[in-house]
Amino acid sequence: MNQIKRVAIVGGTHGNELTGVYLVKKFDRAPESIGRSTFETITMLANPQACEIGRRYIDIDLNRCFRQQDLENPDISSYEAQRAKEIYHILSSKNTEEPSLIIDLHSTTSNMGLTFILASQHPFNLQLAAYLTSVYPHLKLLASTTNAQDSPVLRSLFELGGTLEVGAVPQGVLDASLFQQTEQVIGTILDCVEAYNLGTMPVVNNSLTIYQSIRAIDYPRNEQGEIQAMIHPQLQSKDYEALNPGDPMFLTFDGESVLYEGKSTVYPIFINEAAYYEKGIAMCFTQKQIVSYGS
Amino acid sequence: MNQIKRVAIVGGTHGNELTGVYLVKKFDRAPESIGRSTFETITMLANPQACEIGRRYIDIDLNRCFRQQDLENPDISSYEAQRAKEIYHILSSKNTEEPSLIIDLHSTTSNMGLTFILASQHPFNLQLAAYLTSVYPHLKLLASTTNAQDSPVLRSLFELGGTLEVGAVPQGVLDASLFQQTEQVIGTILDCVEAYNLGTMPVVNNSLTIYQSIRAIDYPRNEQGEIQAMIHPQLQSKDYEALNPGDPMFLTFDGESVLYEGKSTVYPIFINEAAYYEKGIAMCFTQKQIVSYGS
Numbered sequence A, B: 001m002n003q004i005k006r007v008a009i010v011g012g013t014h015g016n017e018l019t020g021v022y023l024v025k026k027f028d029r030a031p032e033s034i035g036r037s038t039f040e041t042i043t044m045l046a047n048p049q050a051c052e053i054g055r056r057y058i059d060i061d062l063n064r065c066f067r068q069q070d071l072e073n074p075d076i077s078s079y080e081a082q083r084a085k086e087i088y089h090i091l092s093s094k095n096t097e098e099p100s101l102i103i104d105l106h107s108t109t110s111n112m113g114l115t116f117i118l119a120s121q122h123p124f125n126l127q128l129a130a131y132l133t134s135v136y137p138h139l140k141l142l143a144s145t146t147n148a149q150d151s152p153v154l155r156s157l158f159e160l161g162g163t164l165e166v167g168a169v170p171q172g173v174l175d176a177s178l179f180q181q182t183e184q185v186i187g188t189i190l191d192c193v194e195a196y197n198l199g200t201m202p203v204v205n206n207s208l209t210i211y212q213s214i215r216a217i218d219y220p221r222n223e224q225g226e227i228q229a230m231i232h233p234q235l236q237s238k239d240y241e242a243l244n245p246g247d248p249m250f251l252t253f254d255g256e257s258v259l260y261e262g263k264s265t266v267y268p269i270f271i272n273e274a275a276y277y278e279k280g281i282a283m284c285f286t287q288k289q290i291v292s293y294g295s
Helices: A017-031 A048-053 A079-091 A125-136 A176-198 B018-029 B048-053 B078-092 B124-133 B176-198
Strands: A006-011 A042-044 A098-105 A114-120 A140-143 A158-167 A204-218 A227-231 A247-250 A255-257 A283-293 B008-013 B040-045 B100-107 B113-118 B140-143 B160-167 B208-218 B229-231 B247-252 B257-259 B285-295
Touching: A006 A017, A006 A176, A006 B140, A017 A042, A042 A079, A042 B124, A098 A176, A114 A125, A114 A176, A125 A158, A125 A204, A125 A283, A158 A176, A176 B229, A227 B176, A283 B008, B008 B018, B008 B078, B008 B176, B018 B040, B018 B100, B018 B176, B040 B078, B048 B140, B100 B176, B113 B124, B113 B176, B124 B160, B124 B208, B160 B176
Parallel strands: A006 A042, A006 A098, A098 A158, A114 A140, A140 A204, B008 B040, B008 B100, B100 B160, B113 B140, B140 B208
Antiparallel strands: A114 A158, A204 A283, A227 A247, A247 A255, B113 B160, B208 B285, B229 B247, B247 B257
């Protein structure tokens, strides 16, 4: 791979996820803090109108607007669809010889700590992920099974980098500790890219644990589509912990437990994410994958 | 005081505070659970349009629309102002001989646990509060210094009852444990009203601790009004704990601590409430008052 020529730090893809919004504003005040010698760093507030009013989106979820077919469809015209096309033209580099890397900043009401969602399993990304987890042992790695071509999320425009997802933090709230942790991880990613370009990237002998999304689970609902149960208190905030057959998942409004009836252990994430109620997602199941990586 | 003739349980005054919304829906499915022999219990979703789209409000904050002068002003016509007038006509009983009581259900992103905000310090309310804290020792009592006549909040239409404020829970999220705790407290209030009407209300010898709101504190802001600092990690989630002169309050985006420079100990609440960023409130200071109460 050629040298990485550009890193894009994106905040405010969702306008009510303030960590990224305020980090981008901070970087814009002090661009030297994200500058390195071998590549250009650009910042972007992806959904400025949504940031302005502190809402996730105006018309539709921007982070579901990046399917190739939608980007090429002139008939789609919501604010976010148009904005996605603009972002695509500004950021996309897939067809150039000069690779660029994305850091898309998100937060979640789920207790996911620091999570790096890999844009792809490109060797550089695995090398980066291995280094990040060596520096931040509590950082979790997540991969999606969706083919990048069909994926609607911003990071799918890139092979390198990914999404930094931090929580638990409510929508519309800044958590100082998560803000600082996110900023540190960004700095480490920038240092890694610089080191890669200089041929001095640290090689970490490591076996990586990558959580692989397998499917989304909805709340129990009635015929009118209304939810009938809440996340069970025993599962609340237990993102990335093992959910075994027979463990409680939901609690109905009348106090009855709904158990996990699958046959194998899974590791739920995005448990009780506020923005996912409308998407019909109570949590996402993942499998734990060990990826051997090293020199 | 005459017997209490009606209890109004109100949810969804803010459409993204789901605890109250789903409790009201539950009570409507099983009205017998909130029925008692000596009074009528009614339920209400105060802001149905905001509940429908899961947002705090449509035009303006409904819970700031109940000033007497606004209720009587025919020129105010936002959705919430109109809704406030409707609610006033349905619920208000101040000028009748038949007292009624309100339980207005709210949630907060602040770590306030279970809080009962008293509509007034009417002797019945103190008796109720004393009983509630004897059953739920972790329940906090809060009083506002605002004169009821000038107060814009729904509970100010009533002398009896108040607001149940529970947290920390993000906007748009149901927390099963807080849902059940809120439901229990409501049941206990209903039982208390029934006992009062029957002349069997338990008398609790008690000295009540009531937190008294004294003032709201804004975030440090620049000349453009943008916030310059976050709640300090050492203060985050420390609602109702003592803040002493010299203690850290805020952390700037550059990592500098901003200290509390007041001269006396205060007890902050509503620390980092999402809905208060736009109101210019980072937290509210309270004083701890001991109110002797008993037979």
